[in-house]
Amino acid sequence: MTDALIDSLVATRKARQMTQAQLAAQAGLSRMAVQRTETGDVDPRYSTLAEMSRVLGMQLLAVPADLVPALQAFIQSGGKFLGQPAGADAPPSVVDSLAQTRSTKD
Numbered sequence: 147m148t149d150a151l152i153d154s155l156v157a158t159r160k161a162r163q164m165t166q167a168q169l170a171a172q173a174g175l176s177r178m179a180v181q182r183t184e185t186g187d188v189d190p191r192y193s194t195l196a197e198m199s200r201v202l203g204m205q206l207l208a209v210p211a212d213l214v215p216a217l218q219a220f221i222q223s224g225g226k227f228l229g230q231p232a233g234a235d236a237p238p239s240v241v242d243s244l245a246q247t248r249s250t251k252d
Contacts (some may be wrong), residue, residue: 155202158203166184
């Protein structure tokens with residue numbers, strides 16, 4: 147789990163074109179702490195991961211293990227419920243709600 151979390155933090159940092167030094171400065175950490183966390187040389191404290199996440203615009207979230215696959219599928223689907231039935235009883239998907247909101251503003 148920690149490996150996937152750290153991989154996500156590294157990928158987000160790189161996507162934002164942020165250096166380890168910049169992340170460290172904004173998170174109140176040393177560059178060495180960020181480097182050692184990213185390379186797996188240390189077992190980071192929660193507070194270190196939380197600050198790195200905050201600076202990157204992310205939030206740590208505990209999800210029950212049995213719900214992880216469904217949550218990942220939901221995110222990958224763009225917010226639509228998988229197997230969502232058509233019709234009046236079906237809840238609107240997040241994507242459809244946002245599209246409708248945008249079209250009413252235009």
